[in-house]
Amino acid sequence: MGLLDWLRGKKQAPSAQPEAPSTPEPALQKGLEKTRRSFWGRLKSLFAGRKALDAETRESLEELLLLADVGIKATESILAELEKSLKDEPLQEGESIMGRLEEILVRRLERPFTPREGHPYVILLVGVNGVGKTTSLAKLAARFAREGQKVVMGAADTFRAAAVSQLRHWADKLGLPLVEKGMGADPGAVAYETIQKALQIGADVVLIDTAGRLHTKEPLMRELSKVYRVVGKALPGAPHEVLLVLDATTGQNALRQAQVFMEATACTGIILTKLDGTAKGGVAFALVEETGLPIRFIGVGESAEDLLPFEPRAFVQALLKE
Template identity: 45%
Template sequence: MSFLQKLRQAIVQKSEAVTQKFTSGLSKTRDVLIGRVEALIRRYKKIDDDFFEELEEILIGADVGVGTVMELIDGLREEVRKRRIENALELQPLLSERLVALLQNEREQDTALNVADGRLNVILFVGVNGVGKTTTIGKLAHLFRQQGKKVLLAAGDTFRAAAIEQLEVWGQRVGVDVIKHGQGADPAAVIFDALQAAKARGVDVLLCDTAGRLQNKVNLMEELNKIYRVVQREVPGAPHEVLLVLDATTGQNALSQARTFGQSAGVTGIVLTKLDGTAKGGIVIAIRNELNLPVKLVGLGEKLDDLQPFDPEQFVHALFAEVIGREEQSADDVNKNP
């Protein structure tokens, strides 16, 4: 049984609705990345140095990341040599296997949100403006509400009046209260009030927005540190998550943002938005492999439930869905006409 067939068997055990969201949301990346890989395989048939050079260009073009691509290509070369593979068609299962290995964490629980029953869970959201931070908070609030949790939102981005208004709109849409002050207020004071309200109301999850831009980066990081100190003082052990929201459509720029915030903002995980609107989905692999930061949530569409927990197997299956479908069809044809 090939790795792709094993992957398909693993996916069958999972939610069909979630599988469909990943398959649909990653269609642009699949067309660019896997479509070009398949065209390359059809053209070359036999594996040689030129083949690997073109494969390298395809992977870099899908924003998999130069460092990750070099590691991937070196590993594929070694496997081809060890297994004495000559036919390029045999490389697809091997490539999918390598992608899953790159995306999976040493500890599987790293991809799950650190949310526990019986306590106030505090989650901070950081990231530059325009990446979908407010939308992510709204959709995650909806997800937690669906799980029966009591949720509260904190409008900690007081730098922009629009940010406060957008969060209020989302709060009304998903049926969750928002703690806010006016534009220009002290963000740490907003978070303090939200923490007090959350404790008084017996809230399960407090989702805190923060500014994506101040006068300069130093001011922004100082503001975030002030918020952290307030949270840590009021709720020992918090924040339980610091999620960096990135826009997948920006490709390598998202990787650059992840480096900046990851180094100075205590980021515990990534939310990658707008995967459905880009062919640059390979950035998931680059972030996981080059920065060793777990991707915890991915945005796969515009609907309320299109924010999904990241699943490496679902991700790679979605990329190779058409290849797997053809393999299954071939197997059925063989069984019908032995």
């Protein structure tokens, strides 16, 4: 099952273990271990033997959700929904509060997305420096290439020399074409040439890296909207996805970044990285609640297999697992 088909909304998310789709992937479980250990693992004992949500349990649950960085808004609405569900439909024999909570959490993470058709399929990666844009891009490129798609990468983060050379390193390692014009080049020109190259060689997927200088908001916005515009000019309908890369270890800061980037450009989804490095993976709920964007991929480690297509149920189940 291909990643590109999935991105285009045609099929279910591809699993690393297609033969056992109901068992959460080991990479996912491992990646969420810190979050699960610190907080979610405690829910079982909190709910043990309870059939209703008394004030004390409600308060403990609220505390756990807030500590996991679920955020005030999402926490309050999760609690309200759980209360309402238990009141409207008291638990039946064999049902548990955990089961109800699981359903509510899954629904919160499900966001419709409008996949766009297009060939080549153009993906822009945006986000602040250090969040994991370039590594995520390389991981995606590797996966597309493995699945037989013809990939072209574009180094439109021309602000730092290191950004270009990092992508060059990946391109060489993966044996994939990269369009680069060095540090200081016009990002719009790089993006344009990348699309030209893709059209020339009949590429299926184009992945474009961009710079993220959050402390200079105005130039960032100008630069991003220019790249966006230029890409659309080079290929009408493109970009098909603008993935906002956010670092889960930055907690509520990620929310502020999301606000700035959403003002600057039409983001279509989120890549939430470094979930393996934090106990506050609950920030996923806050991000979806506050931005309305779907999470499309999660990063759970530094190796190439550690970027996973995001599936709400698998994510929630991995969190709630003992």
